[in-house]
Amino acid sequence: MNRLKLLLLALVTVAAGAYTAVEYAELVPRGYRVGVELAEAGGLYERAEVTYRGVPVGRVEALEVTADGVRATLRLEAPVPKAGVRAVVANRSGVGEQYLDLQPTGAAPPYLEEGAVIGRERTRLPVSTAKLLGDAEALLASVDPDDVGTVVTELERAIGGPELRRLIEAGSEVVDAAAEVAPETVALIRDGETVLETQRGFGWKEFSRDLAEFTEAVETGAVNSVIDGAVSVSPPVAGMVDDVQPFLRPLVRNAVIGGQVFSAQESALRQLLLGYPAGVAGAFTVVGEDGLHFGLNLNLNVPPPCKEGYGTPWRRPQDLSVRPAVPDSHCRAPAGGATGVRGARNVPEAGPTPGIPGLREWLGDYDPVTWPDGS
Template identity: 40%
Template sequence: MLSTKARVQVLVFVVIALVTTAFVGAKYAGISRLFGIGSYTVKLELSDGGGIFTNGEVTYRGVPVGRVGPLRLTDSGMEADLLLDSSAPPIPVNSQAVVANRSAVGEQYVDLQPRTGDGPYLAAGSVIPRESTTLPLPVQTFLTNLDDLTASVPTGDLRTVVDELDNALQNSGPDLQLLMDTASSFTKSASDNLPQTHSLIDNGATVLRTQADSSDEWRDFSRNAHLFADQLKTSDGDLRRLIAAAPPAATEISGLLKDTDPGLPVLLANLLTTSQVFSARTDGLEQLLVTTPKAVAATSAAITPGSGKVSLALTFFDPPPCRTGYGSTPVRSSAVTSPLPFNTAAACTLPAGSATSVRGSQNAPHPGLPPVAVPGGAAGLTDLTRFDGQPTSTDLEEMLWLRNGN
């Protein structure tokens, strides 16, 4: 006969055992799912079992969310109940159910991989159709394919490859170790410079985008290069003759340069001074080259074979002649014909811009000074019949045939 204390101890032990068993069963064995407590059921349609078994794990993005329930055969394959925890995150209906192997021993589980992050979500009674499932490669198929692969390898050739690998890697341990160490250093350097690598990739995208935008120009360049290559091919004979004639021509030029030494270098040095003089007077040379054809044309038109054209123009002192600066020339009688030195000091001394037609080299533009602008004239040029902006007689233009249209 048990005492009261013993009966109380047995009762407490039984209660603790029942509570512990219930907790372990609900927490680890999933007994609560059998009664629909804390879970909901989703049906999974499969064309084949794929090795799946009852109480197998169900994961969502790799996180356990339930267990595999009862399995049933159907006319088109099989159907499995997925007992999903109510506390699990919502799983979209548009999900892929993948039956995969957890390890090499063939422990299968079901992984739910969502195709979208939006609803609707799986609920009690939802069905995952066969089209949204993926089964692992059957072990027998894998072994059969592996056996076929190994049988297809010629034994003699495989032995040759192994022997050659042995010869290639023999005594190469230090080199392989150095290669592995270098690869490790390279990987570390690449990891340290990861931001620069990302920047390079981003900038590379910009460069590639620029090249894509310039595709038309590159296409034109390629087309022109093709045309140039075709022309070179067409002119192959001429190019060969040119290349063949180049050495003799170079020899002749070399001999000419030797024969003209040292006179040619001295001439070129002197021409440098001449070119500097002409360079400082570019505007004047340009004006000379422009007006000389007009003057030659006027002269040739005035003198014809057997006759000559003479014109008389009355200016009526428009503009008035310059009288200032000529006083140093003595006035002589026409009867005096003895030689007299030329008076080089005689020149018009009126300032530029006077009412007279001021002439003389002292009024000509000098190097370094901008030419006087002529209103209405051509830019950079001075009209032959205008001096310092003062027009000459219109009749004089007609006499010299310098007016356009005459």
């Protein structure tokens, strides 16, 4: 009985050892071998991984130096299509771990077989670090330092002038003014849409045709024909007046409000209209026949800070003790000084709401803000 148990144990041990030798130690090679002709190893090494579509299918079994290059012998364990197959030596990571990737043009058979060879013309090697550094050095050496200085200087001239700053400031003032009258603007657009809706149903084609006939009759001197044409035009005109009459007052009122807003911002609009063409014209000077012209102006300490009027003693940043505030500390530099004048006392005083020349004479006793009917 003991002999039988020992015999069974020996058989199991031999079977396990054989399985381990075949599956893990690979004492009995599996798969098939394929040769790859390379100009150089490119960092490839024995036991390097071989992949197909990103899936491992084998390893590099051996590397041999030939008369004009290197021959890599692959041990593949999965079928790989033969049509147009390319062998690419690639880097798996930034530390330079190379592997061989097989890239066929299709997925259908025939497949690579034992003894097949992939020619050198169907291989590709990675760019070496030495070549990359050499190309980068050549690129930097080709850049003339004087040209870099010219680019920086011209960029400063292009965007560092006062015209661009004034244009931006004027645009900011216009945006702020538009934001202040946003409700009135929305009301004007809404009422204008109502007026346009009433005009959509009006027979402008008929009116234009009749007006053309009237003008032609006046030009030829046929007064009687003009009178007859005027009679035919009168009903459409009367209908248009009747349709527009309920919406005419709100339209005029909103137009007056818009006119007041634009009159209040007359200086800013004038500055915008004067500076915008100059800014656009200056933008086209950035690119010329002799190249790009850029400049750079950091505007450091421009304008310098105001130091007049601050009597608070200086203390170190490590001093965290509580000290009483000095309420009388403020900038006492004149408003027209070169420093950055701050404070509420330098805010421009609000002027009266400007009017529209000739509006009162045109309206007479009609109030454009508070209408007689209370609207």
